[in-house]
Amino acid sequence: MKAITKIEKCLAMALEAAEDPNCPPKLAGAVRHAVFPGGARIRPQLALAVAQACGMDDPRLSEGVAVAIELMHCASLVHDDLPCFDDAKTRRGRASVHFAYGEPLAVLTGDALIVLAFQTLAAAASQSPLRLPALMQIIASCVGMPSGIVAGQAWESESRVSLMQYQRAKTGALFVAATSAGALSAGADPKQWQALGDCLGEAYQIADDIRDVMGQADLLGKPVGQDAQHDRPNAIANLGLSGAIDHFESLIRTASESIPEGPNAQSMRALVMHESERLVPREACNAYRDNSTTESKLEQGNKSISN
Amino acid sequence: MKAITKIEKCLAMALEAAEDPNCPPKLAGAVRHAVFPGGARIRPQLALAVAQACGMDDPRLSEGVAVAIELMHCASLVHDDLPCFDDAKTRRGRASVHFAYGEPLAVLTGDALIVLAFQTLAAAASQSPLRLPALMQIIASCVGMPSGIVAGQAWESESRVSLMQYQRAKTGALFVAATSAGALSAGADPKQWQALGDCLGEAYQIADDIRDVMGQADLLGKPVGQDAQHDRPNAIANLGLSGAIDHFESLIRTASESIPEGPNAQSMRALVMHESERLVPREACNAYRDNSTTESKLEQGNKSISN
Numbered sequence: 069m070k071a072i073t074k075i076e077k078c079l080a081m082a083l084e085a086a087e088d089p090n091c092p093p094k095l096a097g098a099v100r101h102a103v104f105p106g107g108a109r110i111r112p113q114l115a116l117a118v119a120q121a122c123g124m125d126d127p128r129l130s131e132g133v134a135v136a137i138e139l140m141h142c143a144s145l146v147h148d149d150l151p152c153f154d155d156a157k158t159r160r161g162r163a164s165v166h167f168a169y170g171e172p173l174a175v176l177t178g179d180a181l182i183v184l185a186f187q188t189l190a191a192a193a194s195q196s197p198l199r200l201p202a203l204m205q206i207i208a209s210c211v212g213m214p215s216g217i218v219a220g221q222a223w224e225s226e227s228r229v230s231l232m233q234y235q236r237a238k239t240g241a242l243f244v245a246a247t248s249a250g251a252l253s254a255g256a257d258p259k260q261w262q263a264l265g266d267c268l269g270e271a272y273q274i275a276d277d278i279r280d281v282m283g284q285a286d287l288l289g290k291p292v293g294q295d296a297q298h299d300r301p302n303a304i305a306n307l308g309l310s311g312a313i314d315h316f317e318s319l320i321r322t323a324s325e326s327i328p329e330g331p332n333a334q335s336m337r338a339l340v341m342h343e344s345e346r347l348v349p350r351e352a353c354n355a356y357r358d359n360s361t362t363e364s365k366l367e368q369g370n371k372s373i374s375n
Numbered sequence: 376m377k378a379i380t381k382i383e384k385c386l387a388m389a390l391e392a393a394e395d396p397n398c399p400p401k402l403a404g405a406v407r408h409a410v411f412p413g414g415a416r417i418r419p420q421l422a423l424a425v426a427q428a429c430g431m432d433d434p435r436l437s438e439g440v441a442v443a444i445e446l447m448h449c450a451s452l453v454h455d456d457l458p459c460f461d462d463a464k465t466r467r468g469r470a471s472v473h474f475a476y477g478e479p480l481a482v483l484t485g486d487a488l489i490v491l492a493f494q495t496l497a498a499a500a501s502q503s504p505l506r507l508p509a510l511m512q513i514i515a516s517c518v519g520m521p522s523g524i525v526a527g528q529a530w531e532s533e534s535r536v537s538l539m540q541y542q543r544a545k546t547g548a549l550f551v552a553a554t555s556a557g558a559l560s561a562g563a564d565p566k567q568w569q570a571l572g573d574c575l576g577e578a579y580q581i582a583d584d585i586r587d588v589m590g591q592a593d594l595l596g597k598p599v600g601q602d603a604q605h606d607r608p609n610a611i612a613n614l615g616l617s618g619a620i621d622h623f624e625s626l627i628r629t630a631s632e633s634i635p636e637g638p639n640a641q642s643m644r645a646l647v648m649h650e651s652e653r654l655v656p657r658e659a660c661n662a663y664r665d666n667s668t669t670e671s672k673l674e675q676g677n678k679s680i681s682n
Binding site: 182 | 393395396397398399400401402403406450454457459460477478479480482483485486487489490491493494496497498500501504505507508511512515516518519520521522523525526528529530531532533540
């Protein structure tokens with residue numbers, strides 16, 4: 069079974085709690101709306117790929133980790149879309165949860181998904197219960213305080229923010245959770261896989277900033293220009309578009325080089341390159357570079373004329 | 376050390392993550408505001424009392440359970456107070472979190488506290504890791520879907536609600552978590568302690584309804600008349616004030632009788648009676664009954680005159 073098919077199946081199984089006849093029907097609907105249909109499911113795929121590279125001796129636990137991380141991601145999207153944050157009316161090309169179900173159910177959906185993430189992880193740990201405490205520590209620290217995704221979102225309420233600290237927490241942390249917990253779920257040392265998550269997380273955030281400037285809403289499935297609109301710290305403001313593209317490419321190289329040698333290292337590297345292409349197509353980068361070089365030459369030409 | 380002192384100390388230790396210099400300062404402040412100073416801390420006290428009655432062979436784990444349950448409770452209060460729910464400006468006699476720190480930080484504070492609850496539990500399980508998966512299941516099911524406190528709050532968004540189902544989920548579930556997880560943290564059978572949590576949870580909710588009608592805002596530390604204002608299902612509307620008081624007293628008796636025999640059964644019963652008195656003072660009930668009997672006699676007298 070392909071990893072993505074497996075992930076969709078495991079997510080559906082995890083959401084069975086929402087199918088219980090005792091569950092308030094609107095909450096059940098809102099939770100399903102938040103999880104299905106999903107986005108690229110890159111975080112759970114990354115967790116499973118790392119687990120696979122580490123031997124995956126307990127597939128159920130690795131799948132539990134993958135599901136837990138995706139549910140945390142979905143929870144964060146639902147809360148980030150709330151009127152008091154982005155007030156986004158669309159997500160993944162259709163109505164955001166609060167737009168479809170109202171604000172109270174959107175708040176509760178996020179809460180229910182965080183709880184369900186931990187619950188799914190606990191249920192998946194029956195074969196290897198001794199790995200559960202450390203797995204929970206990794207996932208909790210990548211979601212909560214002081215520097216998980218919740219803390220990342222909270223930096224938006226501060227007047228002084230370090231771009232690196234903000235992006236590491238808001239986006240990077242869940243990628244670190246995916247690689248570290250993916251490795252640990254297979255009994256491997258999570259520290260060896262932290263750099264991969266770190267680089268991919270930063271690359272993903274920069275890709276998001278790049279697409280927020282270059283992108284089209286229909287391709288992203290969410291509104292563009294959000295960073296500027298919400299005056300959020302972002303890489304483009306610091307590096308310019310060209311600098312951001314350079315930095316993105318350098319992060320992808322570092323990510324690829326950080327992968328520990330092993331029987332599956334090559335396929336992991338291929339996955340990283342594939343994801344890089346999906347995030348920021350090379351063709352678009354080259355086209356932008358050609359344009360900006362031409363513009364720059366024209367500018368220089370104009371300057372020499374005017375001088 | 377008295378149980379309440381121990382609980383405050385453990386809560387302060389759990390919140391050390393918020394003291395980390397890398398934590399966004401406003402989030403750290405909002406999380407502390409949500410937890411300190413606390414209310415009566417009845418749920419963690421109940422968890423510790425049950426653990427004690429069951430022998431408490433791993434005090435660190437039992438304290439972890441107590442803290443996790445209190446943090447879940449604090450999270451639910453922060454989210455329930457949000458403008459999209461109760462829009463309560465005060466809580467525990469001072470500003471609610473969203474009123475003091477704004478709505479975005481209140482949403483994130485609730486999220487961070489849910490994560491911290493599970494994280495604290497995981498950290499406390501190092502001596503007895505094999506108890507962790509079942510403890511997480513108990514706590515997660517009492518907080519999330521289909522019938523935990525999050526689901527309880529979600530029933531307020533439905534047009535058809537069973538009062539029993541709503542109250543069991545919204546308030547009762549966390550009392551069941553306190554007694555069941557308290558017992559399991561000491562290696563005892565959680566099922567034997569479920570009835571105690573069930574009865575106390577319902578009693579607590581009814582006491583809240585009674586005080587919402589009879590109470591004064593300065594005594595409750597939050598606005599009164601909220602149920603009527605928000606058109607929420609409540610016991611008074613179903614049973615009348617006198618019927619609600621009778622039901623409260625019957626629940627306390629059943630709770631007391633449900634306590635399994637053992638060396639600490641007597642002190643557990645004393646705790647239940649003490650809590651009952653704190654929730655709905657007997658004197659107030661008797662005064663209400665005397666008044667209503669007099670009124671009823673007068674009414675009968677008036678009727679016989681008018682007839």
